[in-house]
Amino acid sequence: MTPLHKLLLLFLVSTFSLLGFAAYTVQSVPNPKNEYSDNFVSNPDGILSDSAVVLIENIAADLRSRTTVELAVVAINGYVDKYYDIEHFANSLYNYWGIGGGDKSQGVLFLLDTNERAFRIEVGDGCEGLLPDIECAEIQEEMLPYLRENDWDNALVVGASLVYDKLTTDEAVLELLIGYKKKDDITSSFAFNYIFWSFAILLLAVLLAVIALTKRKKEYNSDAYKRARNIYGILAVISIIFPLTVGFFAGWYRKNIMPYVRKRPVVCPDCGKPMHLLSEEDEDEYLDEKQILEENIKSIDYDVWRCDGCNKKIVLSYINSLSSFSVCPRCGARTMTKLPDKILVSATRSSTGKGLHRQECKYCGHRVIVPYVIPIIPPPSSSSSGSSRSYGGSSRSSSGGSWGGGHSSGGGSTVRF
Numbered sequence: 179m180t181p182l183h184k185l186l187l188l189f190l191v192s193t194f195s196l197l198g199f200a201a202y203t204v205q206s207v208p209n210p211k212n213e214y215s216d217n218f219v220s221n222p223d224g225i226l227s228d229s230a231v232v233l234i235e236n237i238a239a240d241l242r243s244r245t246t247v248e249l250a251v252v253a254i255n256g257y258v259d260k261y262y263d264i265e266h267f268a269n270s271l272y273n274y275w276g277i278g279g280g281d282k283s284q285g286v287l288f289l290l291d292t293n294e295r296a297f298r299i300e301v302g303d304g305c306e307g308l309l310p311d312i313e314c315a316e317i318q319e320e321m322l323p324y325l326r327e328n329d330w331d332n333a334l335v336v337g338a339s340l341v342y343d344k345l346t347t348d349e350a351v352l353e354l355l356i357g358y359k360k361k362d363d364i365t366s367s368f369a370f371n372y373i374f375w376s377f378a379i380l381l382l383a384v385l386l387a388v389i390a391l392t393k394r395k396k397e398y399n400s401d402a403y404k405r406a407r408n409i410y411g412i413l414a415v416i417s418i419i420f421p422l423t424v425g426f427f428a429g430w431y432r433k434n435i436m437p438y439v440r441k442r443p444v445v446c447p448d449c450g451k452p453m454h455l456l457s458e459e460d461e462d463e464y465l466d467e468k469q470i471l472e473e474n475i476k477s478i479d480y481d482v483w484r485c486d487g488c489n490k491k492i493v494l495s496y497i498n499s500l501s502s503f504s505v506c507p508r509c510g511a512r513t514m515t516k517l518p519d520k521i522l523v524s525a526t527r528s529s530t531g532k533g534l535h536r537q538e539c540k541y542c543g544h545r546v547i548v549p550y551v552i553p554i555i556p557p558p559s560s561s562s563s564g565s566s567r568s569y570g571g572s573s574r575s576s577s578g579g580s581w582g583g584g585h586s587s588g589g590g591s592t593v594r595f
């Protein structure tokens with residue numbers, strides 16, 4: 179490298195850095211809210227004077243304390259090309275920082291770009307009612323004489339004051355704060371409604387239990403039990419929504435009401451005398467082979483009642499809903515069970531296979547066989563299993579200062595000068 183080249187390079191480098199032309203991305207604009215500061219103004223290129231920054235900071239802090247609205251003021255000298263215009267850059271920056279306090283998105287961003295000679299007011303979703311585009315344009319109209327004169331200080335102080343004035347009228351403050359309170363009201367009324375309905379439905383649950391307990395004439399315990407079990411099914415579903423009231427009640431109901439309904443005293447339908455429930459050992463002589471098998475495999479439980487007066491016997495059946503046994507189509511006993519599937523032709527990567535679903539009756543030996551198709555074996559999965567990774571979710575430090583997490587859908591106005 180000749181001395182002349184060196185000199186030229188030095189000249190280029192120093193010119194470049196003296197111009198201070200550091201084009202910004204939304205990530206590289208210094209955020210006035212970070213773990214060390216809770217400010218509103220970002221002035222990395224020194225476009226604004228220190229005294230103007232102090233003035234704007236005071237306006238913004240006052241605005242936030244009165245209305246919860248966050249006003250961010252950014253003055254830069256150029257942004258990188260990938261943002262195709264100042265609207266795009268301002269909207270991206272707004273949402274990247276998440277400007278907006280109170281009821282979220284109650285925020286305003288001032289973006290001055292002295293390189294493009296453009297000034298944008300970006301309005302968060304929560305302020306669009308009070309600062310519609312036309313109001314923003316009016317504010318910019320007032321700022322325009324200063325902007326044309328490169329009087330950035332006065333332009334932005336005037337703009338910030340006008341925003342302050344518009345958002346701190348009695349009506350505006352009321353609207354902003356009511357907007358903020360509305361959510362509280364909604365959540366508290368939801369909680370109230372939930373508690374109210376929890377108990378109202380509990381009352382209904384108690385009523386259902388009374389229906390379950392009501393003894394009908396000439397009704398066997400097994401029929402009453404069936405009704406009580408159906409009611410339990412309803413209670414179990416309601417418990418999903420109201421676990422603390424109906425849920426507890428359903429548990430108590432299952433433990434107390436249902437066994438009571440099954441075992442409560444029975445009178446003989448023939449002579450009207452009381453009947454006795456036989457013990458498990460004594461009842462077997464009144465059950466046939468099928469019923470004994472069903473009891474042994476726990477698909478059906480039987481209660482046998484015997485009349486003290488006329489010696490009449492009643493056999494009542496209770497199907498175990500948790501049992502996997504089904505009813506045999508030939509003998510009618512609930513003794514049908516699944517056998518392992520029989521594979522006739524195995525599936526491969528390229529062709530389906532054939533198999534048989536098989537069921538057999540434990541009592542009569544009857545078999546039910548249903549052919550089925552085995553699907554093609556899928557190719558080995560490369561990395562679809564295991565933990566899924568997620569990207570994004572900008573994690574901002576919440577200690578110190580941070581913006582309120584607002585969002586802008588692109589409301590606002592731009593002026594070029």
Ligand SMILES: [Zn+2]
Pocket residue numbers: 446447448449450451485486487488489490
């Ligand atoms: Zn009798």
Ligand SMILES: [Zn+2]
Pocket residue numbers: 506507508509510511539540541542543544
């Ligand atoms: Zn059978």
